[in-house]
Amino acid sequence: MTYFPKRSQLVVTHVMPDGHVSLYLPTTDLATFLTPIGAIIWEFCDGTQTAAEIVPLLLKVIPIEDHQLAKVEVDMVLKQLTEKGFLLPELC
Numbered sequence: 001m002t003y004f005p006k007r008s009q010l011v012v013t014h015v016m017p018d019g020h021v022s023l024y025l026p027t028t029d030l031a032t033f034l035t036p037i038g039a040i041i042w043e044f045c046d047g048t049q050t051a052a053e054i055v056p057l058l059l060k061v062i063p064i065e066d067h068q069l070a071k072v073e074v075d076m077v078l079k080q081l082t083e084k085g086f087l088l089p090e091l092c
Helices: 036-044 051-061 067-083
Strands: 012-015 021-025 030-034
Touching: 021 036, 030 036, 030 067, 036 051, 036 067, 051 067
Parallel strands: none
Antiparallel strands: 012 021, 021 030
């Protein structure tokens, strides 16, 4: 099975002027904050691409020289947001 991360439609998103993003999930009363890179990863979570496909998309936007570092960052953000319920576990 392949994981296609998708944002929960219940999440309230607030973009801050410095590029950070706050996420709030009213059903669980959980909130979290994303760095600007985490916010970009969040935007790619529309359920149409896998985590592996998000990495090259991120690299097009952010000049990260180490491809492995980008993969680790994407995996970490997706894992945390999925565990907290901000991302839906879409499997195909």
